[in-house]
Amino acid sequence: MNYVAEINDKLKPTKNSIAIALDLFAGAGGLGLGFEANGFRTTGFEQESDYCLTYKHNLNANCLQVRLNVQTNYPDASIIIGGPPCQPFSVGGKQKGLRDSRDGFPAFISAVQQVKPELFLFENVRGMMYQNKWYLDEIVNELGSLGYIVEYKLFNMVNYGIPQNRKRIIVVGHKGGFEFPRPKNRKVTSGEALGELAMQIPHDAKFLTKSMDEYVARYEKASKCVRPRDLHLDKPSRTLTCRNLAGATGDMMRIRLVDGRRRRLTVREAARLQSFPDWFEFTGSETSQFNQIGNAVPPLFAYYLAASVRDYISNSKSRKSGAEIERLNASKLRPKQLSLFGVP
Known part of the structure; x- marks a missing residue:
């Protein structure tokens, strides 16, 4: 199965309900779509109105437009997922960590503490493992203290x-037995x-102007770029970000046509590279749509994460069922064993 057929076939919300997942800082629903395609029922929580509308329009779920904080109340759920925003904590900064009100992790931790899910999972940038490793350790310790x-x-x-070199960290909290995909x-x-989109010229195509081409040339020379940062069709894309999708900069994602002209990626092309299926529609302005795509967890990767969570939930239920059977069997045997000692 080719890539386009795969994302259009696999990434479809189902009517099943293996378990309920609360999707915090849900964005446009990239993570939620992967979970819904695996039979989970999601509820999104997102403060941006365009993102929330996109979520509700495409998923079999509601999305509550709300700015999450430590006082937010949540319904019962088996799973909590999300992508909490993390402020860049520089060494020279105040480094308030979990006491910083600008940060999304206190709200995420509060949700876990309140709901007590069977499993939680969040995605974040790779910088958390390097320059902000101290903060990742703080978050892990806090969540670990919840059991x-x-x-x-x-x-x-x-x-x-x-089709994209995109490095992200996934953090999972579980009770034992979870395996990453x-x-x-x-x-x-x-x-x-x-596919065929690459060499087409959309009616609303935005080409780089002469001055933009000159700026890009200066940018690439200054950054000692060996290979132009155009989209090279014979290899995976570089990381899609809000900046290189929506911003008119030297870092812009662009396609070079056979006649030498370069044009900006369309929303649908960016969505394809991020693994959104073709039926998925984004709401809001073009800039908002690009930002929704750039911020998203690729739904196809979310699909594989959700499959691992589905297996974990299934195995967890089996373990609980086995333990309950053992308990019941033991209770049935107990009167006979006690009667041997003259106890009714």
Whole structure:
């Protein structure tokens, strides 16, 4: 199955309900879509109105437009997922950590403390493992104190069939037995992902002007760029971000046509590279749509994460059922054993 057929076939919300997942800082629903395609029922929590509308329009779920904080109340759920925003904590800064009101992690931790889910999971930038490792340790310790085994791993989405070199950290809290998804056997190029879209000229195509081309040339020379930062169709894309999708800068994502002209990516092309299916529609202005895509967890990667969570939930239920059977069997045997000692 080729890439486009795969994302359009796999990434469909289902009517099943293995478990309820609260999707905090939900964005446009990239993470939620992967979970809904695996049979989970999600509820999104997101403060941006465009993002929330996109979520509700495409998923079989509601999205509550709300700014999350430590006082927010939540319904019961088995799973908590999300992408909490993390302020850049520089060494020279105040380094308030979990006491910083600008940060999303106090709200996420409060949700876990309140709901007590069977498992929680969040995604964040790879910088948390490096310059902000002290803060990651603080978060892990706080969540671990709530009775969870907390594990994290750095993933490059390109190893999971996403046509993009995108490194992100995934942190999971569980009660034992969770396994991260294993890499897939093939890598997808941006050319395979875009297909016929790559060489088409949309009616609203935005081409780089002469002055923009000159700026890009100066930018690449100054940054000692060996290979122009155009989208190379024979390899996976570089990381999609809000800045290189929506911003008119030297870092802009762009396609070079056969006639030498370069044009900006369209919303649909960016969505393809981020593994959103073709039926998925974004709301809001073009800039808002680009930001929704750039901020999203690739839904196809979320699908594989959700499959691991689904297996964990299934195995957890089996373990609980086995323990309950043992308890009942023991209770049935107890009167006979006690009667041997003359106890009724």
